[in-house]
Amino acid sequence: MTPEAPGHAGGDALHFSVLTLFPELLRPFTQEALLGRAAANGLLKFDLHDLREHAGNRWRKVDDTPYGGGAGMVIRVDVVERALAALPSTPDEVILLTPAGQRFDQRLAEELAGRQHIALLCGRYEGFDARVEGLVTREVSIGDYVMMGGEAAAACIMEAVGRLRPGVIGDEESWRADSYSSGLLDYPEYTRPAEWQGHGVPQVLMGGNHAAITRWRRDRALERTLARRPDLLPGAGLTPEDSSALLTLGVDADALAGHGAPPPPTPKRKRTRRPKTPQEPV
Incomplete structure (x- = not known):
């Protein structure tokens, strides 16, 4: 029997499966710093899957021209279907990374940190055939801008979600006090020199x-x-x-x-003692 990695209870690793045309863009990101250490300790697991492996043709071609004409190429729905079916286990979430998705924020990161297996679908070119939307559990955007592909967005989500798992960062309280987790932006920090x-x-x-x-x-x-x-x-x-x-x-x-703020505390009134009246002599 292989000894368990320190700090890891068997089966508790958060598993990320990234489906992409360029897996080598993400490999160093998943192997270095805290994410790499968490993977080595069995707290996180990263699988990078090349969509071209599921092209279904000898040319490894995954895209085609759009119906109705227009510039660019569109990734085929049957390629994505085969890639998802080939995953070793069924994901709890299949997330399509797209500018049209819901905005990724800390609340969503905290929700996703409770999952066990998350698949991230990274597009390129003009994106995916619209029928891919029927294969995913949600669509997510990391901001109101367009990039050349979904790999950078996948990296953002893996780091934001992965760091919330127990044991990935040293002190859980440090992320609970972070910007957005507390509901506010973080306070300023200082260190030496004074x-x-x-x-x-x-x-x-x-x-x-x-x-x-x-x-x-x-x-x-x-x-x-x-x-x-x-x-x-x-x-x-x-x-x-x-x-x-x-x-x-x-x-x-x-x-x-x-701002949804309650009334401020009512100041406490100071109680004043009455002066004692001297007792009359009997």
Whole structure:
């Protein structure tokens, strides 16, 4: 019996199958850094499948001219069908990478991290025959732009999803505090040197008061999100203390409701003791 890789419970590896015309573009990406280490430890598994292997002709030709005319070539649906059928196991998800798909974000990454086998379908040329859409579970886009193929998008998804699996990165709390996982953009980080070209590290980070550091980081995350991505605030699970911070940052009371923020905490009134009346002599 082969000994199990450290930190890996048998059968728990997240399996990525990438179907592409250019598997060698992705091979180094899956073998280096944390993804490569996770694969070596049995936490992730990467299979790169060449669509040309399923061309069904001696020329390994996978595309043809589009019906109705037009520029470019279209990848055939029967090629994709054969490639998916040849996978060693049935994927939980078959994802077509396309600019027309749903926007990939952290919430989707977290959802996909719960799967066991994900197939990623990378297009080239003018894309796939539209009938391929009936062979996939979802269509995904990594942004509102067009690239020459889906390989870079597949790399983004494999890294964003793979890093969320237990054991792939050292400290799970580090990704839970990341931008988007917390609902806000991440707070700024600092390290040595404490002074650099007139720019110092905020004193609160050097004082050892962990409660103050936690509040400072949350406030800075709110500040960044308000300035750069205010659209994220309604889904960030804001607290009354966050509302106080947003008021300090210049958000007016009416706008708080628009950001989905609860009312700030009501200040506690100080209780004043009545002066004791001196007792009259009997």
